[in-house]
Amino acid sequence: MTKQYAVRNIRLCTKDCLCLYVCPTGATDTENSIIDVKKCIGCGICRDACPSGAISMVPVELPPQQGHTEAVTSALRAIMHSKSEQESIAASLPGRLTAAIERSNRIMAEDMIRESGYMLPQSANTRTFLEKLLDTQHGEGFPRAAVEELLSMLQTNEKTEKGG
Structure with missing residues (x-):
């Protein structure tokens, strides 16, 4: 066991x-x-x-990340795009209900990413995502130190693009 x-x-x-x-x-x-x-x-x-x-x-130790086929990846992207559009529409409408809908869409999108296996704590995808955040220019207030700290603590059980 x-x-x-x-x-x-x-x-x-x-x-x-x-x-x-x-x-x-x-x-x-x-x-x-x-x-x-x-x-x-x-x-x-x-x-x-x-x-x-x-x-x-x-x-304690998660199994290696399962590979993703192009069909799965494109379906996830389509769903994410749909949730993003719904979030934008809700953001432009007044009222407390639309604010709740906006937040709900964001949470559902995050859950879909995580549950589809793209954000498992020990997956190489998580490390790659965090590395890309550091490689991208962000505005003032971006928590660079927090991302670097997460990367230093993250233990993956697979190889990443940068070999981490």
Whole structure:
């Protein structure tokens, strides 16, 4: 069995707190909605006890990034373009509802990128994306130091274009 640890989806967490009572190491913390990865032994008891299904088990080392065919990439680009257009349309309209629609489209687009495997923490795509951010000119206020720090901490399990 591969080494794993528990993570909590704070959107699903109902703060029923059963995880607090069953965790043998005290890794769960509902005050700040995190699970301490250093304390978690990966037993999955908290996941099984969670009535809202907010806890999942994640492998410590993710498998290598799956390759993407041109058909998948072009479909993702089309969806992203559509979400971007919807976000722009909503941004130009007045009202609180349109602001919510604008933000919702941005969040959905980010989720699609991540869930399609382009932004997995250990994927070479993430490293390549961050490197391209550093290679591109940005306006004042761009968090260059934060991107460099992320790159220094990021451990990928694949080769990147720059060989990282």
